[in-house]
Amino acid sequence: MAWRYALLITPVAADDPATDFAGTFTDIDPAAPALPVGELSAQRGDGVFESIGVVDGHPQEVEAHLQRLAHSARLADLPEPHAAQWRQAVARAAGHCGEGEAVIKLILSRGVEHGPAPTAWVTVADASDFAASRTDGIRVATLDRGYALDVPARAPWLLLGAKTLSYAVNMAAIREAKRRGADDAVFVSSDGFVLEAPTASLVLRRGDTFVTPAPAVGILHGTTQLSLFAHLEAQGHRTAYETIPVADLATADAAWLVSSVRLAAPIVAVDGDALPLDAELTASLNDYLLSPRD
Template sequence: MALLFALVIDPATSDDPRSDFADTFRVIDPSAPALSVGELSTQRGDGIFESIGVVDGHAQETQAHLERLAHSARICDLAAPHLEQWRQAVDAAAQHAPRHGEGVIKLILSRGVEHGPAPTAWVTVAAAADNTAVREHGIRVVTLDRGYGIDTPAKAPWLLLGAKTLSYAVNMAAIREAKRRGADDAVFVTSDGFVLEAPTASLILRIDGRFVTPAPNGGILHGTTQLSLFAHLEEEGHDTGYATLPTSALTDADAAWLVSSVRLAAPITAIDGSVMPVDAELTASFNRYLLSPRD
């Protein structure tokens, strides 16, 4: 996706009392070099990010993304982001998103430059890829072992599980492996047999009429789109919940989706080669909701 706009943020401390942070933003040429060679985001993937979907110029679920950015910062021992400053940066960036159609705003907070300024932060805007086909026709997934047990996050917090870090090499490798196996995406499972999440999306299953998603205590990212969709489902009278789900839950489900901020709701048509039923009408209603303005 070609960048349409970029700005650098001079990060404020979390207790800065100002109400206007416009003078802390610097617009840069999105096609020009901007980072120092000592930047730890590129040297070590030492930073965090968020991707905010934009529909017709409206940034979706901004507050939830900012709260998750702060959550990731706490896990990674980064300076707490000033959420009002970042909100104003999102608002400034949204002015340069496509007025019609979909886009994506990315927020990046890095530990900074080795032996230099720290932290560093920037925001970018791009047009989103066309996800119409996967929303309508679905995706095939394979399960891939994430390489740890369900209790590992509690025992090894230094693994930063549950933070949205810039270290996404494993996630991208998993998607490549899924495609080598003839699928479109992957669902991670633990080595001791529990369901986690997809490399870039949350998993939702419908089992016996109830919508469930893996509990975030397994070191998975708490999805903003999943949270919003659950709130919508509850308003519609549906039962939702979180659970520590064994891998057998995948075959117990009568419908399944991967949901994320940009792709939105993609129905799963097959898991490890086994065909899954697709509720096309419900999926369409999910995406109508997710394409509506959401704050």
């Protein structure tokens, strides 16, 4: 990954009345050391983040990402981010993106252990080339996430539904999926229901209805999925949030993993069983997702 730009943010209180936050930003060399060894983001993954897709210098769905960053911060008992400060940081970062696809990452950490304040920073990097995934599709393996649908309500301290920096399990799941001959994973609950992918939301098509697992069961509510559903509804399609049995995944008319940077990747196989690829619809979805979206 080619890093283009990075800046450190001195976080301000969410109710700070200031309107210009330029003085709270410090440009840094993205290839140079920047964080102390006591930083809890590195030591414990104790923080939250967002990844914003950028197309030709335009950051996509900024407000939705800022709202989700704030939601994750609340779940993790972190100070609420000042929306205007982070909005200005995103705009500053976008100026370093240029043409093509890039990704702006927002990170809010608990900071240095026993320190007085959180640590925050923003990075810009080139996006990976996902052309093949968007056109040829991906194979997925279903993996047990190890909890039932009711666990998020019973154990909120598990931070299910927050986008935390603790991604070791997510990355381990992708490695396991590849060991099984797949490209990515789809998590399922221990009581047999579909959840989400390690870095993406799941969308199924049944006839003219597009369905995604209900986010109330500890699923990270995807910004791309929300935007895509609004687009589909405007096109006259029906959308729904449902509790989806695992068996329904293999019998869908089509399915996709959708995320801010990879966009819509059609699923062509589930645990080795083929799934139909709707190339025309997929191209249409990605045309929309590559268009400027606020």
